Amino acid sequence: MDRIVLVENLNYSYPPLVPGDPVVDALQGISLTVRRGETLAVMGPSGAGKSTLCLALCAVVPHSTGGVFGGRVTICGQDTRTTTPAHLSACVGVVFQDPESQLFSATVEDEVAFGLESQGMLRDDMRQRVDWALGLVGMSDHRLRSPVVLSGGQKQRIAIAAAIATRPDLLILDEPTASLDPAGALEVVQALEGLRHETDCAQVVVTQDAELAAALADRVLLLDGGRVTHDLPAHEALRSPGLLTEHALFPPPLAVLNAYLQARSLPVDWRTVDEAVAGVRRLLGAEGTCRRS
Amino acid sequence: MPPLIAIENLHHSFADGWDALNGVTLRIDAGEYTALIGPNGSGKTTLAKHLNGLLKPTSGQVLVNGTDTREASVSALARLVGYCFQNPDHQIFCASVREELAFGPTALDLSPGEVTERVEAELAAFGLAGLRERPPAVLPPGLRRRVALASVLTTRPRLLILDEPGVGLDAREQADVFARIAAYNEAGNAVLLISHDMGAVSRYSRRCLLMAAGQLVADGPPNRILCDAGALADAGMQPPTMSRLSLATSDLGLPPLMLSPEEYGRALLRLREERS
Ligand SMILES: Nc1ncnc2c1ncn2[C@@H]1O[C@H](COP(=O)(O)OP(=O)(O)OP(=O)(O)O)[C@@H](O)[C@H]1O
Numbered sequence: 001m002d003r004i005v006l007v008e009n010l011n012y013s014y015p016p017l018v019p020g021d022p023v024v025d026a027l028q029g030i031s032l033t034v035r036r037g038e039t040l041a042v043m044g045p046s047g048a049g050k051s052t053l054c055l056a057l058c059a060v061v062p063h064s065t066g067g068v069f070g071g072r073v074t075i076c077g078q079d080t081r082t083t084t085p086a087h088l089s090a091c092v093g094v095v096f097q098d099p100e101s102q103l104f105s106a107t108v109e110d111e112v113a114f115g116l117e118s119q120g121m122l123r124d125d126m127r128q129r130v131d132w133a134l135g136l137v138g139m140s141d142h143r144l145r146s147p148v149v150l151s152g153g154q155k156q157r158i159a160i161a162a163a164i165a166t167r168p169d170l171l172i173l174d175e176p177t178a179s180l181d182p183a184g185a186l187e188v189v190q191a192l193e194g195l196r197h198e199t200d201c202a203q204v205v206v207t208q209d210a211e212l213a214a215a216l217a218d219r220v221l222l223l224d225g226g227r228v229t230h231d232l233p234a235h236e237a238l239r240s241p242g243l244l245t246e247h248a249l250f251p252p253p254l255a256v257l258n259a260y261l262q263a264r265s266l267p268v269d270w271r272t273v274d275e276a277v278a279g280v281r282r283l284l285g286a287e288g289t290c291r292r293s
Numbered sequence: 294m295p296p297l298i299a300i301e302n303l304h305h306s307f308a309d310g311w312d313a314l315n316g317v318t319l320r321i322d323a324g325e326y327t328a329l330i331g332p333n334g335s336g337k338t339t340l341a342k343h344l345n346g347l348l349k350p351t352s353g354q355v356l357v358n359g360t361d362t363r364e365a366s367v368s369a370l371a372r373l374v375g376y377c378f379q380n381p382d383h384q385i386f387c388a389s390v391r392e393e394l395a396f397g398p399t400a401l402d403l404s405p406g407e408v409t410e411r412v413e414a415e416l417a418a419f420g421l422a423g424l425r426e427r428p429p430a431v432l433p434p435g436l437r438r439r440v441a442l443a444s445v446l447t448t449r450p451r452l453l454i455l456d457e458p459g460v461g462l463d464a465r466e467q468a469d470v471f472a473r474i475a476a477y478n479e480a481g482n483a484v485l486l487i488s489h490d491m492g493a494v495s496r497y498s499r500r501c502l503l504m505a506a507g508q509l510v511a512d513g514p515p516n517r518i519l520c521d522a523g524a525l526a527d528a529g530m531q532p533p534t535m536s537r538l539s540l541a542t543s544d545l546g547l548p549p550l551m552l553s554p555e556e557y558g559r560a561l562l563r564l565r566e567e568r569s
Pocket residue numbers: 149150151152153154179181307308309311312313331332333334335336337338339340379
């Protein structure tokens with residue numbers, strides 16, 4: 001079962017929010033696969049359908065939302081029309097766009113242990129797993145605190161820890177670093193990469209942050225108006241400032257610098273700060289005098 | 294005239310015993326555009342909530358326009374300081390977008406005509422006019438964020454505090470929102486921008502405060518703070534991409550502290566021409 005996520009011609013409309021409203025066609029003709037060990041970044045403007053796609057991958061759409069559902073979503077071999085979100089949670093970890101809405105335990109450690117408990121894990125193993133997950137997101141000192149008193153970014157870190165604690169086959173993360181400080185975002189990138197290497201899980205990450213996508217993703221799925229406009233290798237998507245801007249995304253700063261210099265006939269293509277530093281030195285005839293970034 | 298905000302050795306401990314602020318001293322003057330950055334949990338939101346009296350000092354004092362927040366009435370503070378919550382859902386509670394925007398100015402006892410005028414102005418400025426009668430709670434996150442911001446702006450505060458205003462917005466929506474904020478600042482009002490988006494901090498603010506473990510540890514121009522690798526590392530922060538590039542090539546004769554890629558590219562080409 002190499003294809004963890006299989007979406008075939010998915011169409012989905014929410015029921016009207018207010019009686020009399022037209023239905024919202026949130027997803028139209030979506031087809032995609034995500035394989036074991038693969039990370040897919042999902043990007044696009046507000047309202048493009050990114051969060052709805054996440055909800056469809058964990059079966060919340062249509063089970064908790066109603067609406068009109070067409071096509072097929074198969075997650076870890078199970079058709080989401082016949083399996084429930086609770087049932088899928090054994091192999092799927094999710095961080096919703098508003099992480100606050102998913103925290104409900106009395107303490108941080110209970111929150112992270114919740115999924116493990118429902119899998120019937122032994123107490124000692126559970127304790128170790130909670131330590132491990134909290135350590136990855138830098139929240140070990142907050143174990144016994146109540147999630148409600150945490151700062152915005154701390155809540156998001158706890159939601160991530162809870163999602164990775166079960167070491168799921170599929171991780172779905174909807175803008176997981178939106179409230180994190182830059183170092184925290186980097187820690188999360190490293191945690192997700194580490195998890196992928198250890199467990200060979202599939203990851204679907206919605207993000208507005210092109211640098212994060214570049215660090216994490218193999219492929220980028222660009223959505224607009226409920227449709228897939230592009231499904232590209234990450235480096236191609238993230239190298240095209242124009243394509244990103246069209247989708248209301250900020251291009252990564254190095255892509256902007258590359259484009260600026262390319263437009264003035266310097267054929268540069270720097271992907272990392274280190275590459276850029278070396279390139280700038282070369283352009284200014286100062287090779288070999290390298291200073292570390 | 295007293296400064297808009299004068300904070301003296303502010304400490305705050307929460308009910309569970311957590312010490313969130315450990316001696317903050319800070320002055321903010323009328324018309325500033327100041328960014329407040331720092332790691333998760335460093336105390337940014339806690340500090341912000343002291344400026345409009347939502348939280349009161351455990352010790353030390355906060356003076357708003359010369360008045361101690363422990364003595365000022367909620368409405369007197371609301372005229373001076375508007376706080377836009379990190380999570381807009383903590384602030385939205387009315388049955389329609391129009392009522393949400395009218396709530397603040399109505400509570401300030403403005404005439405109905407004045408209230409309507411302000412509501413209509415912000416509805417237009419945020420592209421919300423078509424959603425006037427919608428219940429804000431069912432709007433998508435980007436629109437809820439704009440409703441929350443618009444409903445603070447209708448009180449026309451002298452200091453506008455924005456706690457992560459870009460979260461949940463795409464690049465186009467952010468550009469619109471930041472343009473509205475910049476216009477509000479240009480009209481003479483102070484802005485305090487709390488953000489993890491170093492791009493926004495460097496593009497929009499003129500002063501940057503760095504917070505770590507409940508204390509202010511740096512205060513200066515944004516490009517200087519964002520290129521101060523030592524201070525950022527001590528605070529547990531990561532310098533943004535362009536500041537890392539700028540720092541690592543600062544020995545080559547390029548101008549220091551360049552955070553905009555275009556500015557950097559321009560300087561690089563100019564230097565290359567001079568050298569050839
Ligand atoms: N009501 C509360 N009760 C107890 N502790 C609290 C409360 N609110 C905040 N804290 C704690 O105070 C510290 C500072 O929180 P604050 O929300 O000010 O951080 P922040 O800098 O805004 O972080 P973020 O970037 O994540 O928004 C954190 O450790 C937090 O857990």
